[in-house]
Amino acid sequence: MKLTARERRNELIRILQKQREEPITGSHLAETFKISRELLTQDMALLKAGGHPVLATSHGYVWRGAPNDRQYKRIIVCRHSPEESQKELNILVDHGITVKDVMIEHPVYGELTGHIMVKSRKDAACFVNRMEQEQATYLMELTGGIHLHTLEAPCEDDFDAAVKALDEAGILVKPD
Structure with missing residues (x-):
């Protein structure tokens, strides 16, 4: 039928x-x-x-129905080259973080967001491989490497450890 x-x-x-x-x-x-x-x-x-x-x-x-109350969200600002994308994503997922999206502030269009939903190293590798296969441009290339991510984690401590690791890798942009 x-x-x-x-x-x-x-x-x-x-x-x-x-x-x-x-x-x-x-x-x-x-x-x-x-x-x-x-x-x-x-x-x-x-x-x-x-x-x-x-x-x-x-x-x-x-x-995206009712959000899981046990998840915490945080937005971070990063800067790196496209070649460091997998490194950035791996650092985050290795700390139990889900990378929900990537955002940039475009001078003409305003905020542009790409929903990527990266939860594991496998997801990170698939995302980077697909970008390469499609010869796609990373959003960050439009803003000199500056971009934001909405992150989700089951506990606040996961964020702190991930942010520290990104900072040590020279990827995190910290407020002055």
């Missing part, structure tokens, strides 16, 4: 809510519903416009 567009979007919500922790690729979802990636992208845009907390990351789609 073929689903109507509304039924398909309801089923997308159910799948995303069930798979909260790990992103689901658009290709997988399109294949599951036997629809094109273009139609899936349209469905996701309609869900977002309807107020559903769907997030498109570099690893796939994630349901």
